[in-house]
Amino acid sequence: MQEGIDKAPFNMAINTLERLGAILTDIRKVDQMIMLEPEQRQEIKVSLVKDFYIQASPLLLDHAKEKKKEIQEKVLSLTSSSLKRLININGIQQQRGVKLIYSEELDKKLNEILIEIQDVLQQGKYYMPPRRDLRKAVAEF
Numbered sequence: 001m002q003e004g005i006d007k008a009p010f011n012m013a014i015n016t017l018e019r020l021g022a023i024l025t026d027i028r029k030v031d032q033m034i035m036l037e038p039e040q041r042q043e044i045k046v047s048l049v050k051d052f053y054i055q056a057s058p059l060l061l062d063h064a065k066e067k068k069k070e071i072q073e074k075v076l077s078l079t080s081s082s083l084k085r086l087i088n089i090n091g092i093q094q095q096r097g098v099k100l101i102y103s104e105e106l107d108k109k110l111n112e113i114l115i116e117i118q119d120v121l122q123q124g125k126y127y128m129p130p131r132r133d134l135r136k137a138v139a140e141f
Contacts, residue, residue: 016059020121023052027114039100042107043080049110050075056117064120071120074113081106 030036030044053075060068081101 013059016055019055020052023048038102042102043100045110046078046080049113050078053117056121059124060120067120071116
């Protein structure tokens with residue numbers, strides 16, 4: 001019974017790394033979607049970076065508590081740039097939706113956060129071997 005308990009954290013870490021890899025793939029796909037406007041791609045990327053942090057956070061607990069808190073503050077402050085559309089109706093201003101705006105600064109910040117999270121994961125010795133080497137890596141444990 002104890003053997004199954006010991007394998008659970010390892011299996012969870014492998015599953016988490018696979019999900020993180022899938023999110024990185026999704027981010028790359030979104031960056032390449034030319035049929036979307038840059039501001040739309042950026043809005044999706046903000047959401048994916050937040051999801052990447054949420055998925056990675058269990059792996060950041062042991063070795064990087066302070067760094068995790070620092071990254072968390074950056075991630076939670078992420079928002080897409082936008083302008084409120086206001087119109088005048090009988091002299092009264094009313095909001096008529098929001099227009100997203102692409103920001104090079106935000107795009108740079110998103111990439112920096114992704115790199116920072118991956119660096120912290122590497123420091124914790126978390127990495128995902130290529131699929132063809134996965135059996136070998138698992139066998140070593």
